[in-house]
Amino acid sequence: MPRKKENSLPDFISKPLRHLKPPENLTVSEWAEKYRILDSKSSAIPGKWDNSITPYLVDIMNEFNNVETEEIIFVKPTQVGGTEALHNMLGYVIMQDPSPVMIVYPTDALAESVSENRLQPMLMNSKPLREKFKKAESSRLELQCEGMYISLNGANSPSSLASKPIRFLFLDEVDKYPGATKKEADPIKLAKERTKTFPNRKIFMTSTPTLKTGHIWKAMENADVIKHYKVPCPHCGEYIELMFKQIKWPKEEGMSNADRAEFANYVCQECGGIITDQHKPQMLKYGRWEIIEQKTQFPRKVAYWINTLYSPFVRFGEIAKEYLASKDDPEAFQNFVNSWLAEPWEDTKLKTNADLVLERQTEYEEFEVPDWAVMLTGGVDVQETSLYWTIRAWGPFLTSQNIAHGQALSFREIEQVMNAEYRKRNGETFMVNLCGIDSGDQTDEVYEFCALNSEWAIPVKGVASGYSHFKISTINKASSSAHGMRLLLVDGDKYKDMIASRMAKPNGRGSWMVYKNCDREYAEQVTAEHKVNVKTGGGRVKQVWVKKTSHADNHYLDAEVYAFAAADVLHVRNIHLMLEDENEKVNEVPQVNKQSMDFNNAWLKNIEWF
Incomplete structure (x- = not known):
């Protein structure tokens, strides 16, 4: 018989006391x-x-x-x-x-x-x-x-x-x-x-x-409050949000996608340091939730958002492998966007992808002007820390090719790039005839720069749908040195429609092309958006261009929009009519190289866009 514990209470007392005991x-x-x-x-x-x-x-x-x-x-x-x-x-x-x-x-x-x-x-x-x-x-x-x-x-x-x-x-x-x-x-x-x-x-x-x-x-x-999880970089200590675009893998030809994915690592967006899977546990340990949006002082609804990059059970290489395996299959890619990136999928109506851009490579090298080109335009997307620029050659029937693009750290670099000489194989030289520069960020600085370079630079401002494609307005800011100067209002969605549709054309007349050995970073950025259906407040459905993923960079796409608008200002759509008047043969592209420089000069002299 077990010995009864001393000082123990009988059941009729101990059981009620257990119910009265407060929770921990x-x-x-x-x-x-x-x-x-x-x-x-x-x-x-x-x-x-x-x-x-x-x-x-x-x-x-x-x-x-x-x-x-x-x-x-x-x-x-x-x-x-x-x-x-x-x-x-x-x-x-x-x-x-x-x-x-x-x-x-x-x-x-x-x-x-x-x-x-x-x-x-x-x-x-x-x-x-x-x-x-x-x-x-x-x-x-x-x-x-x-x-x-x-x-x-x-x-x-x-x-x-x-x-x-x-x-x-x-x-x-x-x-x-x-x-x-x-x-x-x-x-x-x-x-x-x-x-x-x-x-x-x-x-x-x-x-x-x-x-x-x-x-x-x-x-x-x-929600009243939205929070994202941020972790410290093991190299610079800055708290960063893990984004898919920062996962990098080798691009060597001859390697399978599965092999390339095995070498995937994360590159810190602040310092460029290489972050491996071994760093992740410590980063997660010292991570913290940060408020990215707060709508009220007294929140009742709190939302948290996170993606698979934070999972301790999933390697960076697995994420890269899933992306490479699914990116060309819309249904599989939807699962990747939803189940891996934790982002909503869009009902895509018009699709572009980086591989399609790379299929548009021509025989012309970087900085080389195609034989059929008659003028060059540029576009600059202005960001807080850098400037993304592009230069595009134009010929009859809106045939075009990117001949150069890059990232500049100052407007001085933009001035040098846009004023440089670019040559055809026969030695003819070209310069950028007109460059559209985004004035949505650093507006005063852009206005001043365009005022000092008004012979080739024009500030650009995006506008909502309503204009046909572009409209010339006037800067009315009295305190600006650009007061009274022309301002180019651009409907970006309409130009993105044109870029996407012409990108789908095989290389040749009317196609949107890129130079030989064009880099994938550019190709990714110019296809970072897709067109989707959205419901308006009145319940109607309209189509708009949005980023495929929330962290996607689209700077080169914006720069190409500005270059296209600049070409429109120069009446690029009428080039073939002028050439016919000059008895040039334009039935096949590339063919237009005879006296193209003379035509270029005459064309620009005859139009009045200012």
């Missing part, structure tokens, strides 16, 4: 490390939960303890632990603050599967949770715990979402929910209605995004 003073992340046990059936790292493996989840989980926050939105890729964070919040509620809970999955079948394979094992693996779980009284879609119940529902069964008052609402993979119909309301709205009677309610919503019109992306855009 723990945050969700602290609770998880103390009580959460992962099993080998649902986790690659079974055993006790360790916050140091996925430190970016700590702040998300602890936001659940913020009494001011009503709604937490987590926009995520796959393989970063988002669903496990949801399970930790659920376990915390069961032990620390028992109240009615509802978890909504895309379908009833998925809800049953998660209950059987993940939730019930989680409750049974942890002794404190097991003591709270009433397995005998539970069903697969309703788990009974001490002082509460957990209702598991599918978004495809709206009637089940409208019958239970609940305090804690968890919405998992919301972009896979069915949409609202004429007979039934939006399942998310129906579920949220169940929380109205609880002033201290909490709603956690998570999903991989699909489209910009999807539930999770719209929820993030409507």
Whole structure:
């Protein structure tokens, strides 16, 4: 017979005292490390939960303890632990603050599967949770715990979402929910209605995004605060946001995509240092969430966004390999954008890609003017730290070719590039006839520069759709040295349409081409946007050009737009008419090289654009 412990209390006293004992003073992340046990059936790292493996989840989980926050939105890729964070919040509620809970999955079948394979094992693996779980009284879609119940529902069964008052609402993979119909309301709205009677309610919503019109992306855009995770560079110490465009891999010919991806590393956007997979754990450990947008002083809805680059389970090489394998397949690339970059996919109507640009290489070397060209125009995209420039040769029927492009650090360099002489193979020399310079950034400096170089430079300003393609206006800023000077207003989307359509033409008459051995960086930038359908406020659909991914650089594309607009100002569309008047043969391109310099000079002399 076991010996009775001294000073022990009888059951009729000890049991009531256990119920009166206050819960531990723990945050969700602290609770998880103390009580959460992962099993080998649902986790690659079974055993006790360790916050140091996925430190970016700590702040998300602890936001659940913020009494001011009503709604937490987590926009995520796959393989970063988002669903496990949801399970930790659920376990915390069961032990620390028992109240009615509802978890909504895309379908009833998925809800049953998660209950059987993940939730019930989680409750049974942890002794404190097991003591709270009433397995005998539970069903697969309703788990009974001490002082509460957990209702598991599918978004495809709206009637089940409208019958239970609940305090804690968890919405998992919301972009896979069915949409609202004429007979039934939006399942998310129906579920949220169940929380109205609880002033201290909490709603956690998570999903991989699909489209910009999807539930999770719209929820993030409507949040009061949006946060991104930033990590310190191991070389310069600056806090950086991990972006896909900074993953670099070898470009040697002869290597397969899989082999190239194996050598992929991350290049710090601040110092250029090489960051490897071995650096990632320490970077994540010292990372922090930073607010990138705050709409109110008293936020109630807080959104978090992260991509696969932060996942401790995925190497940089795996991400590069997935991109290289999917970039030419629209369906596969959509999965990459959604599930790896955690960005919405656009309903693309007009597509371009870097490989298409590189197919447009001609026999002409860099800086060499094609035999058929009759004039050159330039474009400059002005950024805070540098200037991206391009020079394009033009011939009859809008035939064009990029002969040079680059990145300058000052306007002095732009002046040198645009005033340099460029030659044909027969020795004829050309200079840039007109260059459009972006005045949206560093406006005063651009105006002053164009005023000093007015014979070849004109400031450019983008305008909304409405003008045919361009319009000449006047700078009316009295304090500027460029007061009274011409200002070129450009509808960028219309020129991007023309670039994309002519890029699709095979090399020859009317095609948009590039020089021999053109670099891929330029090709990536001039195809960094695609045209998509978007809904306006009135419910109408219109097509606009947007970046394919949020971090994509499109500076060379903007520069090419300005070069095209500059050519339009010089009446480039009428070149073939002038040549016919001069009895030149222009039926085949390239053919126009006879007396092209004389024609160039006569053409520019006869037009009046200022």
